[in-house]
Amino acid sequence: MRIGIIGVGEVGRCFAPALSQLGSAPILLCDPRPTRAAEDLARDLGAGLVGCASEALGACDLVLSCVNGAAAGEIAATVADCDAPGQVLFDFATASPQVKRDAADALRRCGRHYVDVAIMGAVSIGGVETPLLAAGDENAEAVQSARDLMLRAGFRLAWLAEAKPGDAASLKLLRSVFTKGLEALAVECLVAAEHFGVRHALYEVLSDVDGTPLPAFLEMLVSTHLLHAERRLAEVEQAESQLRDADLPVRLLPCIRGLFGATATAMAQERLTETPSPGEALKRLETIGKSVGRVAKDQSTARTENREPGPRC
Structure with a gap:
């Protein structure tokens, strides 16, 4: 050949x-x-x-x-x-x-x-x-x-x-969402941990993550997200304040805060009492995400339409 x-x-x-x-x-x-x-x-x-x-x-x-x-x-x-x-x-x-x-x-x-x-x-x-x-x-x-x-x-x-062709590429890009996102989180988190002198101690308190298979861990996160978004939002806000008070770079946490805030707002009227299945949670989260995206798009369009025209070239 x-x-x-x-x-x-x-x-x-x-x-x-x-x-x-x-x-x-x-x-x-x-x-x-x-x-x-x-x-x-x-x-x-x-x-x-x-x-x-x-x-x-x-x-x-x-x-x-x-x-x-x-x-x-x-x-x-x-x-x-x-x-x-x-x-x-x-x-x-x-x-x-x-x-x-x-x-x-x-x-x-x-x-x-x-x-x-x-x-x-x-x-x-x-x-x-x-x-x-x-x-x-x-x-x-x-x-x-x-x-x-x-x-x-x-x-x-x-x-x-x-x-069919394209499916492998799609999976690779979805994998990149996870791995590149994790890489970015590692940068933001470990820079702060090194600054505070607790990097190795942080590995110890994260060791419980190693005891759970990754698919089960991820599905646990999305399943419990709807139920506990409001409480976890408060933790994100505290974490962001800690980094800002130390004049450390904060780039991802505001986005994370926005995601938890959107979920907490959407779920405020639903009063969940039981943890949904991963499939149910993901469908609900897709709906919330699309709703937030439409609002952001409408706001962007409104800002563009209300903007005064600049000088002509």
């Missing part, structure tokens, strides 16, 4: 050696602005290195797109223009679900196979064994052959059941 890799950045440089070791065929690398690291890799692997994908990828059976998300659609269009019926494109770019769906449609129309792949971890840490989540035409013979080859190369490739 002839393999082409578009984009020889961190991801491409990680995947190329593993595939090259299989020895099935020389690897073709493609990067319009190759770095010294890309050139060295091509030399070490005995791989071709080209700058224009359309000039060479028509000869490849399997193409791995390892570009950034902004270029994902362009790469898919380039691959679609190549004269290579039955070709398989594994798209590792972090792009929107709609970009991935559009790319899949474009390749399907010209007899190609498209697989949406989300990298669910840090390649810099996990290397070729970083977990990968795929969605696409798993049952196509060409895709199965490509999948089997990647598994032999050591890829940790799992298929998302009954999924």
